[in-house]
Amino acid sequence: MESKGMRPDPFQRDCGSRQVIDRIGDRWSVLVVLTLADGERRYGELAEHIDGISQKMLTQTLRGLERDGLVTRTVHASVPPRVDYALTDLGHSLLDLVSGLEAWATTHLADVQAARVRYDAEVLRRPPATTRPARR
Amino acid sequence: MESKGMRPDPFQRDCGSRQVIDRIGDRWSVLVVLTLADGERRYGELAEHIDGISQKMLTQTLRGLERDGLVTRTVHASVPPRVDYALTDLGHSLLDLVSGLEAWATTHLADVQAARVRYDAEVLRRPPATTRPARR
């Protein structure tokens, strides 16, 4: 139980805020949230839209987001079954941030790729260190 | 080579923008960037400030950030050796976003934790499905 005066500090290993950052940082969570930006989507729609995600990871990611109160899961008792996912208010509050992430990624992609090429070329030019004598 | 008219699309599996998102999503990258927000830091300072990070992960994370052009690495030829890390302009452009992430995490931590408790309690109440007959 944290007292009112204490702010959560992600630099402390046991602070829950680090778990929150981890979830946001999750590879698929960002893409799922972005896909739900325009409104609710069916399970299959999500799977189709997010190229390369496996059934397992999609389900697992959705469960995680649901558990954290970021998305809702609505089961329609019909045949065939239909399940809709949508962002909660909490989820929407995250949307701005995540959109910003996407925007940053797309606008600075070229810079990052250029930096990588430069770095890799530099590393290749480095001598193998004073020669590594086989140990012993 | 992408033509000018094509925007990077993180929903495509092979788009580089997804790699960028992955780096941001990296567990330690966010914390390292945040630590460098106030200016350059020595290797040891970073290690001390980010509770729970191992030497290996710190070094690995810094290399990744350096490769992507987000941080600079400055070696001072002294004894004992001293290495300073600092954000590049590109790194600074990311800082706003990452700070937003931290802010969101800390302000909504309580909501997330409450949602988890609710969800977990709900799951426990669920019946073990129509009974699992030992297969066959």
Add this chain to the structure above:
DNA sequence: CTGGATCCCTTCCGATACTG
């Protein structure tokens, strides 16, 4: 002090098969 190299255990994650 700042790491590089290794060992090794854990977690992630994709592929596949099966159920309501």
Add this chain to the structure above:
DNA sequence: CAGTATCGGAAGGGATCCAG
């Protein structure tokens, strides 16, 4: 259609020892 169950390979990540 929307999952769950399971297996095995790949990657993540900590501990330790060593070098410049």
